[in-house]
Amino acid sequence: MTTMQDRYDLGAINGAVMVFGGPYGNLQATQALRKRAEELGVPPERIICTGDVAAYCAEPQAVVDTLREWGVHVLMGNCEESLADDADDCGCGFAVGSQCAILSEDWYGYCRKALSTEARAWMGVLPRRIHLQLGPWRAAVIHGGAEILNRFIFASTPIETKREEVAHCDADLVIAGHCGIPFTQFVDGAVWHNPGVIGMPANDGSSEVWWGLLQVDSEGRLRIEHQRLRYDHLAAQESMRRNGLHNGYARALSCGLWPSMDVLPPTERAQQGAPLSFPAEWVFQARDACDSADCTSQIV
Numbered sequence: 421m422t423t424m425q426d427r428y429d430l431g432a433i434n435g436a437v438m439v440f441g442g443p444y445g446n447l448q449a450t451q452a453l454r455k456r457a458e459e460l461g462v463p464p465e466r467i468i469c470t471g472d473v474a475a476y477c478a479e480p481q482a483v484v485d486t487l488r489e490w491g492v493h494v495l496m497g498n499c500e501e502s503l504a505d506d507a508d509d510c511g512c513g514f515a516v517g518s519q520c521a522i523l524s525e526d527w528y529g530y531c532r533k534a535l536s537t538e539a540r541a542w543m544g545v546l547p548r549r550i551h552l553q554l555g556p557w558r559a560a561v562i563h564g565g566a567e568i569l570n571r572f573i574f575a576s577t578p579i580e581t582k583r584e585e586v587a588h589c590d591a592d593l594v595i596a597g598h599c600g601i602p603f604t605q606f607v608d609g610a611v612w613h614n615p616g617v618i619g620m621p622a623n624d625g626s627s628e629v630w631w632g633l634l635q636v637d638s639e640g641r642l643r644i645e646h647q648r649l650r651y652d653h654l655a656a657q658e659s660m661r662r663n664g665l666h667n668g669y670a671r672a673l674s675c676g677l678w679p680s681m682d683v684l685p686p687t688e689r690a691q692q693g694a695p696l697s698f699p700a701e702w703v704f705q706a707r708d709a710c711d712s713a714d715c716t717s718q719i720v
């Protein structure tokens with residue numbers, strides 16, 4: 421077994437925070453996001469990746485090297501856990517015999533061979549949870565669930581599940597990854613934010629990918645933006661094909677549609693190909709400053 425830190429505390433952070441999930445071995449998307457961060461002036465100490473650094477795409481080692489050189493905070497995803505342990509499968513939680521499980525044999529086997537021993541050792545000591553304070557907001561960053569790394573939590577997942585996770589994290593803001601589709605929701609005075617992933621489109625029919633920008637204003641309100649990222653997806657696709665990854669995920673980089681929807685609940689399945697849209701900005705009042713049961717009225 422590898423040694424893993426359960427929790428890593430960043431303390432209080434002032435200024436805008438960039439959050440993103442699933443680089444998935446997509447070097448071109450990772451480089452494009454780094455460029456965007458530099459344009460926005462967000463330094464690496466205010467940037468957090470929710471895990472799954474290595475997965476579907478062709479350049480997992482280069483992505484590991486880029487993230488480490490960049491110096492951003494990286495959470496352990498189930499892919500890192502499995503690769504660090506040299507497990508037989510990706511640990512994504514795909515049902516045996518499902519299309520996702522069959523496809524994962526291809527990319528997971530590729531990642532096992534492509535990563536150095538040193539990169540896997542780095543993966544094995546990544547934190548499973550990151551805590552930080554954003555003004556009055558106590559934030560926790562998790563991969564899937566707080567305890568179950570590969571728990572799928574989508575927008576349509578019942579609020580009871582999110583309520584449990586929020587309580588477990590003891591946080592006012594939970595930032596999560598793993599599911600691959602961005603969303604933001606209000607959960608009984610707390611906020612759930614999934615910024616989406618940069619390594620694969622969001623099954624929305626677009627080649628663009630998603631990340632999140634969070635900041636707290638002078639009134640202590642949390643402001644969240646879902647941001648799109650356009651990058652050289654054709655180069656990422658070409659790299660997959662050049663490396664023998666001729667599969668549905670290579671096609672997905674350009675058509676924006678996942679090759680399998682086994683993991684999706686009916687609501688997200690029905691939304692395949694539908695463009696995602698979010699408010700220009702979500703604004704949430706801090707829990708102790710909100711005198712209404714529905715602080716979502718704070719959206720502007």
Ligand SMILES: [Fe+2]
Pocket residue numbers: 471472497498499512563564570597598599
């Ligand atoms: Fe994951």
